[in-house]
Amino acid sequence: MTSQPDSPLPAGAPVPATRVVIVDDHAIFRSGLKADLDAGIAVVGEAATVEDAVRVIGEALPDVVLLDVHLPGGTGGGGRDVLAGCAALLGTTRFLALSVSDAAEDVVSVIRAGARGYVTKSISGAEISNAVRRVAGGDAVFSPRLAGFVLDAFGTSPADIADDELDRLSARELEVMRLIARGYSYKEVAKELFISIKTVETHVSAVLRKLQLSSRHELTRWAAERRLL
């Protein structure tokens, strides 16, 4: 289920297009998404199963993989299995999780497996193109819902100095997460907190790192309550 790589960039384009592989088991969704992505993004491969995805990503070496959370094949872990299969590429290829699922379990598990962000499938083509570029630039992409999960899991009180650095969010990170959960774009967050967009991105990346690396007791308990892990 692979298509030959399209010609990566239009001749004379000043900025090289962001090369993307779409991994989703619904052909209709893949073609719709392809049509929605804007001109600066080139789809260089598609895959429908875990095995296909690992192979296509290994061959195409894209900048960003748009990864569905639920996929057939592998060990049944869906997107997580793809991330595990591409573990060696995580430094160069970024993964953006894409899901119709609202379950905390699905979202948090792909993030913890190494995805750089999570968006719902219902967002517009422009938003998704933006998210792809942001992930390609090394930033994290948080939807309001993911920010809500993070606040739910880490708690809404800021870190004490004594706490393990990974186990709590700093006051500033909490503010950023709250604003994202309220539906603010990064630009609006920056304006609201009188900081630069770059600083917002730094905070979000820090939260992503904590979400991926934290082994805090409460995150485990929170996940267990929602039957994760």
Place this chain on the structure above:
Amino acid sequence: MTTAPLRPPLTRGGDRMIAGVCAGLARHLGWPVQMIRAGMVVAAFAGGAGVAFYAWLWIMVPTADESARRNARRPASPIAPAVSAPVQSPDAQGNTATAGEPWRFRLAGMPYGKEILLGVGLLLAAGILVARLLGLDVPLGTLIPVAAILGGAAIAWMQLDETRRTGIMDKAKANQAGGWARLAAGLALVVAGVLVMVSGSGSWQQTWLALLASVAVLGGVALVLLPWGLKFWRDLETEREGRVRATERAEIAAHLHDSVLQTLALIQRRAGNEQDVIRLARAQERELRGWLYRNAERDEGQLSDALQAAAAEVEDALGQPVDVVSVGDSAMTGRLEALVMAAREAMLNAARHGGGPVSVYLEATGGAAEIFVKDRGPGFDPAAIPADRLGVRESIIGRMRRHGGTAVIVSNPDGTEVRLSLPLAPDTATPPASPATPATPAQAPAPTPTPSSAATPPVPTRHTPAGTTTKDMP
């Protein structure tokens, strides 16, 4: 035939003396429990009929929590989960409550019960002795083994009953050893009673031989039957699992048929009307999500549920997606009802004038519940709302103020955000005059509340650039 008023199901439990049979019977029949107990004791002397009846009910009638579990496992009608669930759950809860509460009571009163039993036993023994002294021929040779068998069976059954119940209630198995000891003692009593009765005499020699023989026979039978029994048990388990799976499958199929397939059919018929299709798809998506990701252990009717329901209403009414993200939760109160109503008003305004999706964020942690409703509309100047517009002023700001909360509206060309905040405990209510975020530019001036205005239908108060207010309200 007239239908009698619905009786509570015949279950054991409640205020139990031995196994809760009398209590359950009393509840089922609606008679006083003392009467049933007295009747049972009287019947017990009528050739042991009462004892046999009691034992039969003990075996046949399920305990209250067993029957509650059976009810709970019966799949709720997938067609209308919202309708059938509340009908069923209070019943199940009521059952477990009545079963759980007196059980603790009984444990507490246990020493007392033991003494009474001991007293009754001693009285009986004394009565028999007196009867013998008076020259009556009491067949002790049969009475003692029979008493031993009955007593042993009762002890063993009580223990089995209890292990089943604690197995349901907690898996701690704290006093498992004691339980096993009681079970073993009960069985030993029964075996001894049977042996003595069968061997006829009281001679130790004979009893001992009979015991050896019977143990040997039992061992042999167990050896032969054990593999067969295990296989039978395993078959039963697999069959049960298969049935559970089939039930689940049937439930899913029924649900999909009643919801998704119906919606798809509707969408095909209305394919021409884009707005209708979006609305249908959105409503179906919401319903399916709720069904898939519902958490059975979670309490229903929390603040977040009320907010979700309000958002769904707005979505259905105006066809504009409303995304709700909630962190933390709280049980609903009358004051939170007001908060949800204010949020609903804000969502209506946002969906009507904002254009594009509406983001709603609820945070109910710490001492306050906060709701933020954000849209991406062209914005408006809250200070320029004419005094006679009631939508924002009354339904949002005034309502929050009356309940000790605050409402702040921030609007700029990129969109509008309504920030509602309400302390969860009423006594910690901040004075309404001081808004939570003093830096916000657009705290509207104090309204002149009219008591009747809360019921006034919402009036769109947006899209009124400063200076060009249109007054279409009397």
